Amino acid sequence: MIYQGETLSVTLMDNGIAELCFNAPGSVNKLDGAALLTLEAAITALEKTESIKGLLVTSAKDAFIVGADITEFLDKFALPDSELASWLGRANSIFNRMEDLPFPTVSLVRGYALGGGCECILATDFRLGDASARIGLPETKLGIMPGFGGTVRLPRLLGADTAMEWITTGRDHKADECLKLGILDGVVDTTKLRDAGIKLLQDTGLHHWQGRRRQKTSPLTLSKTEAAMSFATAKGMVAAKAGPHYPAPIMAVNTIEAAAGMSRDAALLVEQENFITLTRTTAARALVGLFLNDKLVKSKAKKAAKSATATERMAVLGAGIMGGGIACQAAVKGISAVMKDINNEALQLGMDEAGKRLNQQLERNKIDGKQLARVLSDIRPTLSYDELSGMDLVVEAVVENPGIKAKVLAETEQKVDENTVIASNTSTIPISELAKSLTHPERFCGMHFFNPVHLMPLVEVIRGEHTSDDTINQVVACAAAMGKTPIVVNDCPGFFVNRVLFPYFFGFNRLLADGADIAEIDKIMERRFGWPMGPAQLLDVVGMDTAHHAADVMAQGFPDRMQQSGSTAIDLLFKQKLLGQKNGHGFYCWQQDKKGRLQKTDNPQAQALLQQSFGQTNSFEADDIIARMMVPMVNEVVRCLEENIIASPAEADMALIYGLGFPPFRGGVFRWLDTIGLNEYLAMADHHAGLGPLYQISDRLRHMAQHNQTFY
Structure with missing residues (x-):
């Protein structure tokens, strides 16, 4: 035994080949703080051991390494820049030392090798997998990017274009695709994987494995013209897909571009700096929080299933x-x-x-x-x-x-x-x-x-x-x-999701009654706030008949807040049978394109109906539209928590995201309130308090603001 730690061990076989085997307590291997420390100690032990001819990096689990321990992320994000840089630098030195060992190295991949697990296998010279192997770098889904060398090694191994596609989408990839692209050097039967790894180490020539290292530690082999075309194309595609609210994918592209002409160590410093920048964004904190909330919700479901009849x-x-x-x-x-x-x-x-x-x-x-x-x-x-x-x-x-x-x-x-x-x-x-x-x-x-x-x-x-x-x-x-x-x-009437949705629709009704433009509201709520569709389009999808009926139920259930005076926009369209997508005419007109997808155009009939009832349209500031739409919803979400309709801020936020499409980069209502601060929210709501009961702040929320409390 060369080394025995809590999360891994290193043994030396009779043939002179060492095996570093990840085997953390629990069902899966994670590259958490404890695993990094034991990996560092294991590398030190390997460096001090003579006569090693090669290294197998393996896992005793069905999955290699599923990634980092995301429960540690928010604490890491809270560190000062210097401490976070020190942590990243230490982690990268571990993988650099693994990559620089004076003998060839092979990773054997079964199951998932994601995030830090993927970055770990990238530090070895060769990689073999079985059919179950799934490899990827999902960090951009959490609002960050690879921080343990993924933006450095992957482009030098697969080429810039493929690496940028992998990193910006965050998808994982099956074994056959990884073999075709070259991240895996072979795919073999599970029972033969270990023997194949040993044979590869024994057959590897001196120049072969050292050549692999030079490829990963040298600048990218791109001409100026190739680089200009590659990065310009990637930026355009990423900007179109990710949009302005998700900075991580474009930061990853910029990082690969900035480090393209650098050797490994210099490129890692660029990655480190940009990784730290992303950890300071509200999107990263929201998306990591969303991941943790999802984990909580699913754990509750698993607990319930254990005592349930199937x-x-x-x-x-x-x-x-x-x-x-x-x-x-x-x-x-x-x-x-x-x-x-x-x-x-x-x-x-x-x-x-x-x-x-x-x-x-x-x-x-x-x-x-x-x-x-x-x-x-x-x-x-x-x-x-x-x-x-x-x-x-x-x-x-x-x-x-x-x-x-x-x-x-x-x-x-x-x-x-x-x-x-x-x-x-x-x-x-x-x-x-x-x-x-x-x-x-x-x-x-x-x-x-x-x-x-x-x-x-x-x-x-x-x-x-x-x-x-x-x-x-x-x-x-x-x-x-x-x-x-x-x-x-x-x-309660509407339960949680519909109970908090209809105050949002009532805010929309009031905006239209005050002369706001349908298309302007939708544009601002989509592009500025981040909803997948604005309230007018959403009502067309729901159906005006359904919305009209549900609004009546909500008004009967909560008459003090949700009883609307006079005919609302929903009432007017319902009476004229402008039902939305189900009959092709609502706030918009809907027609199928050649692929059978519904496309919207302006509906002059709806616009004329609203002008006849409410007068000519007026222009509103974007911030006013957002406040008038969101305050009624947020206030009702807070009431639901206070009344125990929903059990926790985490479950409320997940219900809003999964049930309504609340912008994930904001993390849900309670994450958004923590992000902007309750005092700022109170100022926003109080500014519109004259609009009615839906805009009134609860006493508990005001108390929380006075005492600088947060929901998370």
Whole structure:
């Protein structure tokens, strides 16, 4: 034994080849602070050991190294520049020393080698993998970029263009692609991987492995013309895709460009400086926080699943677009689904929705014909309640009408087994009200999917007044098994997501009533604030009939804040049957392009209707539009936390991002409040307090601001 540490060991075999094996406590290897320290000690031991002929770098886990320990990031980001630079410099010296060992080195990659794990294998001379190998540098997804030599070694190994594509997208890559590009020198059977690594070390000539090192430690071999074309093209593509709110991808390109003519050590200093700059951005803190919040939410779902009854068979009541989407999603994930409705036309619509989605996946090579056939065969359409016998879970997804839902739920309870859980996909109607139609309300809860089901990651699981823990756990586990992120909320009109969305829409209504322009509001909320679509376009997607109905539910549930006086913009368009995308006319006109995608144009009818009701349009400052749109939403989000509708700031922020598309680079409402500061937010809200109750700050929030408190 050459070295034994907490996270790795180094042994010397009879053939003179040493093996450095990562084997951290726990299920995976991470390149955290402890792992770096033990790696440093291991390299020191290797440097002092004579007669080593080569080094195998391996993992005792099914994955090589999954990356850094992201839970350490925010503390690192808080360090002064000098301390952060010292930490980065020390980490890079470890990989440089590994790269400079006086004998050839080979990494054997099974499973994931991501982030720091990828940078670790880049420091070795050769890399072999099995078919499970997945390699990548995902740091830009966290608002940063590689900091352990990824922007230096990868371009010199794969070429600047390929390296920039890898780093700016943050995607990981399968073994066959890595072999084709040259990051892997071979892909072999798992059982033969170790022997292949030993043979490669024994067969490696002196100049071969030293030539590899010279390639990675020398400047890039690009002419001035090639460099100009390569970097200009990359910057244009990255700017178009990432936009101004995500600085990490363009910083990575600039880093590779600035260091192109430098040797390794000088290039690493450029990387270090730019990495530190990114850690100071609000986007990095938000995106790292988002990752940690997602981890929290998923850990809660895993905990619930451990004590839950597994859902193997489920039924969906209502075979429309939503019901068909739910049934298809279940079947795709291996849960057989019965789809019930009252007529064959509705059933056909549900099956058509499932078939449409599956054919799209087939066209994109996501599934093959056999998989498509299997999924469709796992969806059984029926007109009979008798098919509900033997179901683990029944999801009601009929029309959003409390009377109809109550009738369907009561009929369903008479037909299902005594242990079957019943859930409603209602988007606004209180679960405790619907539960009054049931004999066993403890086996009932809300299971609110978002449209389109296959794309939207969130499922709100709503606890009613009498819902049991076992029911919640089973529905949470089922949602997770369907590939969704479940977040448990307590009951109220609109639950969490729609309760906080409609104040945002009411702010939009008030802006239009005061003469703001539809397109100007959408442009500012998209480009300046960062929403994927502005409020007018979002309402067109939701449908004016749906929005009109939901607004009434919210007004009845919260009359002191959400009762609107007079006809709103939503009311006006609804009455004129300008319903949005569903009939081609809403705030915008909608038509399909040649590829079948809906494209919007101005709708003169809607503009004339608004001018007739509210007068000529006025121009508003961008900051005023943002404040008037966001303050009602933020205030309602804070109230939901205060009233325990949502359990934590982390879960609230994830629900907003996964359910509404809240800008990820802002991290959610509570992360945004911490970023801008509560006193600044209070000034923004108080400036518009005259607009009504939705703009009034809660006493608790004002108290937090006075005491400089934060949500995280």
